[in-house]
Amino acid sequence: MINLVKTVTRSCEVSGEELHVMLNLRAQKKLDFVLVDIREMYEFSLSCIKGTDMLLPTSTIHQHMDELKKLASKLLIFYCHTGGRTAQMIFILRRMGFSNIAHLSGGIDAFHGEKLKNAPFPKNIRS
Known part of the structure; x- marks a missing residue:
């Protein structure tokens, strides 16, 4: 488990299979x-x-940078549709000093675990 987290944070990427294990x-x-x-x-x-x-x-992310900074001590895993937006975000966040971050390589399309349709928005919605 510790090796998985180290690999993820070093590469800044997590595969769909790795995310499934992590969940x-x-x-x-x-x-x-x-x-x-x-x-x-x-x-x-x-x-x-x-x-x-x-x-x-x-x-809206630029409006919520303070919230992300408060979470910086935890591992943050980002995902989008195919991984393009999150790859750009990881690049920017790394330059801002974030180190405990990763993105789902290939996005939600690469994740074969459980997905929800019409799910209620998370409590932590930031729009």
């Missing part, structure tokens, strides 16, 4: 991280990964 470990309270969807609200409504903690659309 299972989190459900067993063996791992703690924050899963953040950075897609827009309408995209979240279509499909989201079960276990998403926060919806933080890229169109």
Whole structure:
């Protein structure tokens, strides 16, 4: 488990399979991280990964940087549709000093675990 987290934070990427394992470990309270969807609200409504903690659309992220900084001690895992937006976000956040971050390589399309349609928005929605 520790090796998985080190690999993820070093590479700044997590595969769909790794995220599935990590979500299972989190459900067993063996791992703690924050899963953040950075897609827009309408995209979240279509499909989201079960276990998403926060919806933080890229169109509003600049307004919520203080909140992200407060979470910087936790592993933050971001996902979008195909991984393009999150790859750009990781690049920017790294330059801002964030180190405990990763993104889902290939986005939600690469995740074959449980997904929800028309899920209620997470409590931590930031629009």
